[in-house]
Amino acid sequence: MWGLVAAGLFALTGYLAGSAVGHLGLMGHxxxxxxxxxxxxxPSTTSRGGxxxxxxxxxxxxxxxxxxxxxxxxxxxxxxxxxxxxxxxxxxxxxxxxDQGGWNKAGRALSPLVPLALAVTFARWTLISYRGWRNSRRLPTGSSE
Missing domain, CATH: 2.40.50 (OB fold (Dihydrolipoamide Acetyltransferase, E2P))
Incomplete structure (x- = not known):
């Protein structure tokens, strides 16, 4: 389960990084x-009617x-x-x-970092869970650990 969440967050990170490359004018000329x-x-309508x-x-x-x-x-x-x-x-x-403004550029450049940090966290939980599952299969029969 955590692995699927991590994979989705890695995909989101890739999308945001590609979008940042375009909006910052870093690709091509x-x-x-x-x-x-x-x-x-x-225009879109909000839940409050605005x-x-x-x-x-x-x-x-x-x-x-x-x-x-x-x-x-x-x-x-x-x-x-x-x-x-x-x-x-x-x-x-x-x-x-x-993007022209300094805050816009900074926000666009830093936007991939949030899902990347979450993806690394979920990938780490996946690895810890897998190691625990793998090690539990190696215990001798009748062991309580």
Missing amino acids: PLALRTTHCWTTG STGGDWDCTGLAASGGRTHRITATGFTSYPVSMPVRVAQEPWGSWVPV
């Missing part, structure tokens, strides 16, 4: 996106290697007012805005 059209993914603002997705033109590409970037927290907007590609191919 971030591009300058000149947005031509943006739309919201829709609404939260949705994320923005934008499409536009970005120049790379002397050629212009039309790309769609997802996950803007507000309508991108500044032109152009820096975007980078995540390892799985989607384009996301590059």
